[in-house]
Amino acid sequence: MALEAKNLYFKYPKGKKAVLSDFSASFLPGELAALTGANGCGKTTLTKILLGILQPQQGLVLLDGRNIAELTLAEVGRSVGYVMQNPAQQLFCTSVEKEMDYGLLNLGLSEEEREKRINYYLEYFQLSRHRKSFPFHLSLGEQQRLLLAAVLAMKPRYLILDEPTAYLDVYRRRLLGEHLQKIRTELVCGIIVVSHDRDFVGEYCQREVVMPGAGMVENHVDSPQRRAL
C-alpha cells in the first residue's frame, strides 16, 4: 500500500527541458513526508502527476497498487485530497459553510455526520465566526485555513498539501502540524507536504524527498529528518 511514482518523465509542451526524468518515490500511509527543492524544480508538477491532473510521457503512478491512468479523476479524488498552492484557484462556493459541505456531500455522508465534521473543523481552524461569510471576503490566510479544513474533513487516505503554511501565521502553522500528526497516526493517512518552510518540515515531517534543481534531471535524494518523531 503506497502512493508511488515510478520512473516518471515529464516535459511541458513548450518546455525546453524535462521537469522530471526517471523520477521515482514512494509515499506511505501513516507517513508525513516533505517534498522540497528550489523554486521551479517541479514540485507542484509532481503533485499534479500524482493526482492524475497531468499525465507523464513515461512512467506511471500507482495508488495502492492501481495504475491511476486507469482511474477517473473522481476515483483518485476519493482517495487523495489536494490543497493547491493558491487558495483562490480552489474556492468556488458562496459561503464558508457550503465550501466545507461540498466534498462531504459528494462522499454521500449523512447530514448528521457532515454537520459534525463541519463544526469540528471550523472550530479547530478558528473559522466558526465566518461560517456564513463569502469565501473571497476572507483574508488569504483564512482562505488557506478554509481549504485545509474542507479537505481534512473528507478524511482522505492520502493528502497532498502544496505549500500549506505559505499564508499561515506561527500559531495556525502549529495547529496544522499537530493535526497532521494526529491524522497520520490515528487515521494512518499518508501525507505529502510541499514546502519551503524549513521549521515546519523539521518539526513535523519524518522524511524529506529533495527534488533536483530547476532544469536538472538527476534523481532525487531521500533524507531522514533531523528530528526523529
Added chain:
Amino acid sequence: MMGINAAVEVRNLDFTYEEGPQILHRVSFSLPQGSLTAVIGLSGCGKSTLCHCLCGLIPQALGGELSGEILLQGHDISGRPLAQLAQTIGLVMQNPDLQLVTTTVEDELAFAPENLCLSPAEIARRIERVLAWLNFEHLRLASPHDLSGGQKRLLAIGAVLTLEPQILVLDEPMSHLDQQGQKLVKDALLALLKEGCTIIMVEHDWQIATFADNWLVMIDGRVSYFGPPADILQDKDFLLQHNLL
C-alpha cells in the same frame, strides 16, 4: 503630530468593509524616509487591509467605510487618483496571479515603466537591474504563466521594483520562496533602502523580518507595538500571549 521626515503618516485610521465587521481601529503610526517596517500579526488581523488603504485601493477600488488620514511624503492621499498615487507608492500583492498581465517576463517588467512614459534607455536599465537582482536573465522570454508559484512571486515583486517607487508595500513577499529566493528579495530591498526608498513589508513569519528597522505589530486591527524588533522580541510573554511565537 507629523513625524520628522515621515514618508508615511497614518492618523486614526478606522475601516469597515461593506456589511462586514470593523477591521482597523484607530491605527496611527509614522514611518521615517528610507526605513523598512515589517507589519507583523496573525492572519485576519488587518495587515492586507492596511496595505490596501495605504495604496488608495481602499476605498477607491474596494469600497468600505474609511476614516482618518493617510499622508504620503507629506501629502494627504484622499481624493488623489490611483494612477497618480502609483507614481509614489508601489504594491506587491499577496497573490501574484492577480498582478501578472503580459506574455513574457521582460514585458511584465517593462509594463509599469512604459506606463510612466520613461525613455527606452531608462526602461532597459531598470529591466536589466531587476533581472539581475532576481537572477532571472535566463527567463526573460518565458511566459509568466509557465513559471512556478515561487518564480511568479519573484516576478510580481520585480514588476513593482521597476517602478522604483519612493514607497514600496509588499504583502507577504517571502511566501512560496525558497531560501535563495528570499535572499534575492532581501538583497534587492536592502539596495532600494540605500537609495532612500521607504519599505513596508507584511510578514506573518517574524523570523524572516528580523532585518527590518521597525516592527508594527497588529492585534485585532489595532497597533499593539511599533519599534525595533529587538525590543519586542525580549518580551516573550507578550508574544506568547498573542500567539506570535
